[in-house]
Amino acid sequence: xxxxxxxxxxxxxxxxxxxxxxxxxxxxxxxxxxxxxxxxxxxxxxxxxxxxxxxxxxxxxxxxxxxxxxxxxxxxxxxxxxxxxxxxxxxxxxxxxxxxxxxxxxxxxxxxxxxxxxxxxxxxxxxxxxxxxxxxxxxxxxxxxxxxxxxxxxxxxxxxxxxxxxxxxxxxxxxxxxxxxxxxxxxxxxxxxxxxxxxxxxxxxxxxxxxxxxxxxxxxxxxxxxxxxxxxxxxxxxxxxxxxxxxxxxxxxxxxxxxxxxxxxxxxxxxxxxxxxxxxxxxxxxxxxxxxxxxxxxxxxxxxxxxxxxxxxxxxxxxxxxxxxxxxxxxxxxxxxxxxxxxxxxxxxxxxxxxxxxxxxxxxxxxxxxxxxxxxxxxxxxxxxxxxxxxxxxxxxxxxxxxxxxxxxxxxxxxxxxxxxxxxxxxxxxxxxxx
Amino acid sequence: xxxxxxxxxxxxxxxxxxxxxxxxxxxxxxxxxxxxxxxxxxxxxxxxxxxxxxxxxxxxxxxxxxxxxxxxxxxxxxxxxxxxxxxxxxxxxxxxxxxxxxxxxxxxxxxxxxxxxxxxxxxxxxxxxxxxxxxxxxxxxxxxxxxxxxxxxxxxxxxxxxxxxxxxxxxxxxxxxxxxxxxxxxxxxxxxxxxxxxxxxxxxxxxxxxxxxxxxxxxxxxxxxxxxxxxxxxxxxxxxxxxxxxxxxxxxxxxxxxxxxxxxxxxxxxxxxxxxxxxxxxxxxxxxxxxxxxxxxxxxxxxxxxxxxxxxxxxxxxxxxxxxxxxxxxxxxxxxxxxxxxxxxxxxxxxxxxxxxxxxxxxxxxxxxxxxxxxxxxxxxxxxxxxxxxxxxxxxxxxxxxxxxxxxxxxxxxxxxxxxxxxxxxxxxxxxxxx
Numbered sequence: 013x014x015x016x017x018x019x020x021x022x023x024x025x026x027x028x029x030x031x032x033x034x035x036x037x038x039x040x041x042x043x044x045x046x047x048x049x050x051x052x053x054x055x056x057x058x059x060x061x062x063x064x065x066x067x068x069x070x071x072x073x074x075x076x077x078x079x080x081x082x083x084x085x086x087x088x089x090x091x092x093x094x095x096x097x098x099x100x101x102x103x104x105x106x107x108x109x110x111x112x113x114x115x116x117x118x119x120x121x122x123x124x125x126x127x128x129x130x131x132x133x134x135x136x137x138x139x140x141x142x143x144x145x146x147x148x149x150x151x152x153x154x155x156x157x158x159x160x161x162x163x164x165x166x167x168x169x170x171x172x173x174x175x176x177x178x179x180x181x182x183x184x185x186x187x188x189x190x191x192x193x194x195x196x197x198x199x200x201x202x203x204x205x206x207x208x209x210x211x212x213x214x215x216x217x218x219x220x221x222x223x224x225x226x227x228x229x230x231x232x233x234x235x236x237x238x239x240x241x242x243x244x245x246x247x248x249x250x251x252x253x254x255x256x257x258x259x260x261x262x263x264x265x266x267x268x269x270x271x272x273x274x275x276x277x278x279x280x281x282x283x284x285x286x287x288x289x290x291x292x293x294x295x296x297x298x299x300x301x302x303x304x305x306x307x308x309x310x311x312x313x314x315x316x317x318x319x320x321x322x323x324x325x326x327x328x329x330x331x332x333x334x335x336x337x338x339x340x341x342x343x344x345x346x347x348x349x350x351x352x353x354x355x356x357x358x359x360x361x362x363x364x365x366x367x368x369x370x371x372x373x374x375x376x377x378x379x380x381x382x383x384x385x386x387x388x389x390x391x392x393x394x395x396x397x398x399x400x401x402x403x404x405x406x407x408x409x410x411x412x413x414x415x416x417x418x419x420x421x422x423x424x425x426x427x428x429x430x431x432x433x434x435x436x437x438x439x440x441x442x443x444x445x446x447x
Numbered sequence: 448x449x450x451x452x453x454x455x456x457x458x459x460x461x462x463x464x465x466x467x468x469x470x471x472x473x474x475x476x477x478x479x480x481x482x483x484x485x486x487x488x489x490x491x492x493x494x495x496x497x498x499x500x501x502x503x504x505x506x507x508x509x510x511x512x513x514x515x516x517x518x519x520x521x522x523x524x525x526x527x528x529x530x531x532x533x534x535x536x537x538x539x540x541x542x543x544x545x546x547x548x549x550x551x552x553x554x555x556x557x558x559x560x561x562x563x564x565x566x567x568x569x570x571x572x573x574x575x576x577x578x579x580x581x582x583x584x585x586x587x588x589x590x591x592x593x594x595x596x597x598x599x600x601x602x603x604x605x606x607x608x609x610x611x612x613x614x615x616x617x618x619x620x621x622x623x624x625x626x627x628x629x630x631x632x633x634x635x636x637x638x639x640x641x642x643x644x645x646x647x648x649x650x651x652x653x654x655x656x657x658x659x660x661x662x663x664x665x666x667x668x669x670x671x672x673x674x675x676x677x678x679x680x681x682x683x684x685x686x687x688x689x690x691x692x693x694x695x696x697x698x699x700x701x702x703x704x705x706x707x708x709x710x711x712x713x714x715x716x717x718x719x720x721x722x723x724x725x726x727x728x729x730x731x732x733x734x735x736x737x738x739x740x741x742x743x744x745x746x747x748x749x750x751x752x753x754x755x756x757x758x759x760x761x762x763x764x765x766x767x768x769x770x771x772x773x774x775x776x777x778x779x780x781x782x783x784x785x786x787x788x789x790x791x792x793x794x795x796x797x798x799x800x801x802x803x804x805x806x807x808x809x810x811x812x813x814x815x816x817x818x819x820x821x822x823x824x825x826x827x828x829x830x831x832x833x834x835x836x837x838x839x840x841x842x843x844x845x846x847x848x849x850x851x852x853x854x855x856x857x858x859x860x861x862x863x864x865x866x867x868x869x870x871x872x873x874x875x876x877x878x879x880x881x882x
Contacts, residue, residue, distance in 0.1 A: 064499040064500070065856065066852040071853045083633045083634070085591050086584070086587040087591060103591035104593070118862050119862065125863040126863075128861055128862065132860065133862070136860065137854070138858075138860035141856070141860070152520070156521070156522060156538035193508075196506075196508035197508070198518045401839070404836070419481075419506070421573060423573075424573065425567065425571065427571075428561075
């Protein structure tokens, strides 16, 4: 019985597990910090109150329950002893014959990690809910504010980073303020909210071709988004941001400017690239430990032209499928072929009915690109119930301009945080947002 | 222009606001701590992973946006100066001609408020998410646990309090363990989980008639719920509970044993009953301040037989409607009539297809009661989109035995809680569940 241990239930780990499902003579253990698989491409919709967390996350157990040889555990991997072939986790030690590391990526601040408190990134459901809380609260605070300067600070939203995530966030935020919330307030005009997208390079969407990026910029401006290029953020705090001498007061800052691979398990001594991705062999294994594979955002591999593969779902899925095929082949004694990425192109959506899409020679923008984006995303959404709900919610949002998940949920759940009987907010002053 | 200030957007406050919508010469301000109206009767479904928070909560702004004379603000009322007719809140001071207090109720521990950390109650969305997190995590921990005693502790769920909330929680939890999760685990058998409902009185559902309560008990036992009556909890900590000399180890304890009214604004000197409800005049006003009304769970009023009105949605809604009518009448110079509650009966649901219902001479149990319960709850769910989604999710859950919202969401959203670049869980040991 071959023991296969998979760390991480993202696109790479989940696809690999599925590919190994019901494989004879193989016992698969999948360990993840969460109990669900997250459909990250739609995370920005949760942050912008368009979807509920449960609509883009499916319990790993329900996806994999039909495979008898797969065990799922919720825990965190800490270290690996490659010579003994043992991984230590928060829920015990696990030995393996084959190990797949697919722990994904984090947002990165490149040495300014203390900015996180005032400029959250968007990689987890918790972060998406936190951003949603900040954005909706900013409008609520502006409504109650009488000082015009403070009011304008609450109505200024900064998104740092002009890649696909920043563009999708900015578009959704522009739409939220210009359409969804337009009628809801009495003291403020939400359509006057400023949404500013800041990019340090000369243009947004640097990975797209120039004409397509220009169309995206125009679509964003159509939603009222200001695009500031060639600006580098030098300071973030709770009053706003600084770009050199320039100061921009803002209550809400969202960080979409950097990504880096999840930290590798301690005990492995391997080379990584500038973003912390493990430099793997062409078959995704480690040179000194051919039984250890790295896949998804954590793996650093280049295409035939020498460009690093992008950190997107299709790469991770293809690597997961490839690993399942390779491991099945190994068991049958077949030699493995190197991994080859079949380019699925790239796309970014802008608001309710526009997108940009590039797939080889095919370059689309506007409504056709958006329509394709919808089809592709729903096709990939795992779990029938989720697919159905997302379609329905989108249809209803599209027709009504409303958003279904506009809740400001607090972080603290306790009514009696100090253990005494005084409810919060009255004679004692509790911090409602967690201690 | 008459200024009407409403504190609280629950059933009472929201219904009152709606009834005053577009009233000429009246300016209505509704202040709530949250930005949404919560459909509390279905809160237990969120706690038991059947529904998503957004499905039972609708932004107050969208419900009331069509009324031009209603302003909605998110904030917390702190105190009132009844002689100056001014309420002080976290977002400023508001003067009023008429004040409606409808701040609802909290779960109560009667002097043991420090138990909350180990036995959360169920009154807010945040608490429902916390209970969901604990319940689902308990199964995950049991799956990873090798010590049989610890495993059994993780698989023991205690619900304290045999009223409708406790009964609904126990039924949903019995069903979750016996049906939804039955196939999902490899090391444990979720159907062996113990769900124990503890009631200090001689029987569960004391407000129902005895035959109906007995039927509810049988339905619960059918779902594997153990019912322990005449047991008083004397201690709760993170290992389990004590009832006198008896100790019961359990990882998950849920508190449904007590309710008390939200604390009254400081500055008011009025009589309250044992549960902190304000003893109001027959027209819901304060004797010394006829321009201040109290409604919903915060008001202490009795029916014609001298029994206190129950803390349920129909009472709050009828009081809200009554207040709107009274205030409209006052403006037109009409004299007010005392409030009279038209009894809407009571009901409690037990799992997927049983319920108990009492409405005057009509006493139903089993599927007919459950069917009526579904119709009534969906009828009262505010907002078309929510109604549609709840029906669809229920239909799909009913057919598939799955639950749509089985997510363990963490309380902490930060990847870099100390502001340095080490991601959690690796070389440094972070507490993932918030600091």
